[in-house]
Amino acid sequence: MSATVIDGKAFAATVRQKVGGHVARLKEEHGITPGLAVVLVGEDPASQVYVRSKGKMTLEVGMASYEHKLEIDTSEADLLALIAQLNADPKIHGILVQLPLPPHLDSDLVINAIDPAKDVDGFHISNVGLLGTGQKSMVPCTPLGCLMMLRDHHGSLSGMNAVVIGRSNIVGKPMANLLLGDSCTVTIAHSRTKDLPGVVRQADIVIAAVGRPEMVIGDWIKPGATVIDVGINRIDKPEGGTRLVGDAEYASCAAVAGAITPVPGGVGPMTIACLLANTITACCRANGLAEPEGLTV
Ligand code: NAD
Numbered sequence: 478m479s480a481t482v483i484d485g486k487a488f489a490a491t492v493r494q495k496v497g498g499h500v501a502r503l504k505e506e507h508g509i510t511p512g513l514a515v516v517l518v519g520e521d522p523a524s525q526v527y528v529r530s531k532g533k534m535t536l537e538v539g540m541a542s543y544e545h546k547l548e549i550d551t552s553e554a555d556l557l558a559l560i561a562q563l564n565a566d567p568k569i570h571g572i573l574v575q576l577p578l579p580p581h582l583d584s585d586l587v588i589n590a591i592d593p594a595k596d597v598d599g600f601h602i603s604n605v606g607l608l609g610t611g612q613k614s615m616v617p618c619t620p621l622g623c624l625m626m627l628r629d630h631h632g633s634l635s636g637m638n639a640v641v642i643g644r645s646n647i648v649g650k651p652m653a654n655l656l657l658g659d660s661c662t663v664t665i666a667h668s669r670t671k672d673l674p675g676v677v678r679q680a681d682i683v684i685a686a687v688g689r690p691e692m693v694i695g696d697w698i699k700p701g702a703t704v705i706d707v708g709i710n711r712i713d714k715p716e717g718g719t720r721l722v723g724d725a726e727y728a729s730c731a732a733v734a735g736a737i738t739p740v741p742g743g744v745g746p747m748t749i750a751c752l753l754a755n756t757i758t759a760c761c762r763a764n765g766l767a768e769p770e771g772l773t774v
Contacts, residue, residue: 483703486746489747489750492750492753492772493537495754495769496538496753509764510539511541511756512570513535513543513756514544514571515543516573517544518574518578519549530749540756543563557586560574564591564592589601608651616651621754626705633659634661638664638679638682639680641664641686642684642686643665643687649665681703682703683704683705688708690722695726700735706723706730757769
């Protein structure tokens with residue numbers, strides 16, 4: 478068997494196009510331009526790349542992009558003052574603080590200072606609680622992107638066995654909640670799980686969110702299962718240079734799976750598309766307008 482490749486890059490383009498259509502409608506019919514503010518503290522190279530591409534995509538769909546680049550030694554008080562200002566600004570519908578923050582800043586405190594209605598990353602404790610209790614919330618972008626791809630590929634996920642490998646607050650736990658919300662039977666596996674290969678072999682859906690290059694191998698995959706690979710790892714090539722790989726070993730998993738997301742070109746592009754989708758959702762909610770179908774859960 479050779480797996481169907483779930484093309485996250487192409488799917489993300491359709492999501493962005495849909496978002497762009499809603500942005501145009503909001504401008505024409507209501508005179509509203511959705512605005513996304515991104516806050517970056519320090520000069521971490523990977524974070525700078527992410528912030529740049531978020532800003533570029535925000536402008537491409539017609540939204541307003543507000544970038545706040547702060548010095549690495551910015552005090553917590555100054556950062557909280559900026560967040561208070563963005564919370565109060567009606568032009569801003571989404572606020573994202575790029576993580577990780579420098580160690581002298583308390584990430585939980587900072588994230589929980591964001592107005593939950595503008596928390597387009599879905600990390601505020603109120604949004605975590607709302608998602609955990611199956612209520613309308615802002616949903617973290619990476620798991621939302623994974624769910625959109627799964628729904629698109631399978632239609633209903635009801636009754637499927639899903640194994641999420643990884644229990645982080647930004648991927649594993651919200652992913653498990655979303656799958657539960659779609660009536661999957663969900664197992665969360667982690668670094669202390671006994672017989673991980675045996676657990677994964679039960680899965681109709683495998684979400685690999687571990688941060689270990691090519692850890693999940695084809696021998697662990699039930700024939701026909703769907704593999705969603707969240708991992709982004711840069712490894713050295715034998716001939717020199719580096720390449721990106723996921724948390725699943727692509728070739729061996731694709732030989733057994735029914736469907737699989739590639740790395741790059743799978744989950745990654747969907748994450749930014751879902752950030753834009755969340756900003757539209759937040760903008761519609763803030764203005765008492767019906768939120769677009771299919772852009773959130
Ligand atoms: P994390 O380090 O916060 O969490 C990793 C989880 O994996 C932990 O819960 C840990 O228990 C589990 N784990 C570690 N070793 C394990 C093992 N040997 N067996 C089973 N479980 C094990 O990572 P994260 O932030 O959740 O990210 C996971 C991966 O996803 C990383 O590669 C990250 O770069 C990637 N990521 C990608 C996107 C995207 O947009 N595509 C977004 C976020 C994270």
